[in-house]
Amino acid sequence: MNLNISVLCDTCQEQTNCRLGFSNREYQPLRFRCASCGAPIDITMTLNFENVGADIQVKNAKRIYSEEFKPETNFVDLHLDFPVSFGKYIMGITPFIAASMRIDHKDMPIHAIRIEGLNKIFKQREKIKNIFTLYKRNKHELFKEKSLEFLGSKMGCDTELDRNRALYFVIERAFFPFSEPKKKLDTVAFFKHKLIELESVNKEALFLFINKVVENGFLKNTQKDCLEVYPRIIDIELMLRPALFLDFDKQYENCPVPYRVSSHEFLETKDLYKDIAEIISRALVLVAGINNLLKRDSHDVFAAKKRTPSNLDKFTDFSLGEKLNYIDDSWYSLSGDVMDNHLRNSIAHYKVEYNDVTQEIIYYPKREGMKQKCSESMYFLDFSRRILLAFRELHRLNLLTKCLFNFYYLEILGWQGTPYDL
Known part of the structure; x- marks a missing residue:
């Protein structure tokens, strides 16, 4: 369903014609900037599913009557679930139709399932965030109560092993729209295989490594750092909806075009x-330790290079770019160009x-003193996509912390796992 409206900017009195594409979300906050003065204009749609209607509120502009969308008037397409093009109004080429023309017909239902999952996450966002908070603060009984209620399960949740399992069940249930399910299963199987391989070849060295990262708190702190990100992803789920669509848009991958994101803005994220x-x-650091075990039988021994870290502790203080240089022929590879150091450093500075x-x-990624001449650019949708891919990578590494904790509890401490359902 789509609705055409016209608005007059409060700041400059410039008219903009808007085609509003309806998502299957009860509350739909949309935003664009006036092409004339740059003032933000917010259009909020609250759907009434029973009466098949919508309450539309406009902020920083006034809704006006317009008989037709004339080509000389500013125009924006707006939709939460799809990227929308900058350009002129074309009757019938709605955001949904334009998106459908770019992907395989089998992929649109998958995107719809993900979007519906995000709608459910939004409704349960406070419950999900609360579960993360209770886990991090070691509120064991409350974590057990809230996590099992969320999962609809009666599984054991009284030991660190059980709580670790419950936590990751919550993560998988709550964040499945952002993940790639088959890759997740392959990742966990791959991690388990590597640990089993190391145990069979050099059990003592593996146990020494895992004991070290558990006892010095590094593994727990890394897990907590990862857990800080998940609630922030919930907060920007609207921004990531068009980025999720690009999983299927191979045309965009081969030839990016300017696309608009209809919610959030760069400075917010x-x-x-x-x-x-x-x-x-x-x-x-965990990846490097395992890599050193696989190649040199000690988590502290790196391949000899210029400025080679003397041990894993020294390696920890290196920057991301430096770390990648010292994980030689790694057993683990970052997915694609997930980490753009130029972009990251530019944001940081x-x-x-x-x-x-x-x-x-x-x-401006280069060191140019006071001058800024050498620039790179991208659109906000590309940046949204970078956040999505980076989050997926973080999630994969968080699954590694899960596997290392499970190995510690089961193989080193010799604990027994409890059945899934009691």
């Missing part, structure tokens, strides 16, 4: 990318400009 990169950098109207991000 820029720090999240930087923070995820830092947590991934920290988690790579406030060397980024954002055009509110076109949603173009311009950043």
Whole structure:
């Protein structure tokens, strides 16, 4: 369903024609910037599913009557679930139709399932965030109560092993729309295989490594760092909906085009990318330790290079870019170009400009003193996609912490797991 409306900007009195594409979400906050003055204009739709209607509220502009959408008048397509093009109004080519023309017909139902999952996450967001808080604060009884209620389960949840299992069941249930299910299963199986391989070859060295990262608190702190990100992803689920669509849009992958995101803005979310990169950098210490075990039988021994870290503790203080240089021929590879150091460093050093109207991000990754000449650019949708891919990578590394904890409890401490259902 779509609705055409016209609004007059409160700041400059410029008219903008809007085609509003309806998502299957009760509350739909949409935003764009006036093409004339750059002022933010918010259009909020609250759906009434019983009466098949919608309450539409406009902020920073006034809704006006317009007989037709004339080509010389500013125009925006708006939709929460799909990227929308900058350009002129074309009757009939709604955001849904335009999106359907870009992907395989079998993929649209999958995108719809993910979107419906996000709708449920939004409704349960406070419960989900509360479960993470209770786990991090070691409120064991309350965590057990709330997590099992969320899961609809009666599984054991009285030991660290059981609580660890319950936590990751909650994560998988709550965040499945963002994940790639088959890759998740393959990842966990791969981690287990590597640990079993190491145990069969050098059990003593593996146990020494795992004991170290557990006893010095590094494994728990890495897990807690990862858990800090999940609630922040819930907060920007609207922004990530169009980014999820790009999983299926192979045309975009081969030839990116300017696309608009109809909710959130760059300045609201820029720090999240930087923070995820830092947590991934920290988690790579675990990857490096296992890599050293596989190749040199000690988690502290790196391949000889210039400025080679003397041990894993020294490696921990290296930057993300430096760390990647010392994980030689790694058993674990970051997915694609998930970490853009140029972008991350530019954000960290406030060397980024954002055009509110076109949603173009311009950043300056090089050290140029007071001058800023060498720039790179992307659109906000590309940045949203980077956050999604970075979050998926963080989630994979968080699954590694899960596997290491399980190995510690089961193989080193010799605990017995409890049945899933009691």
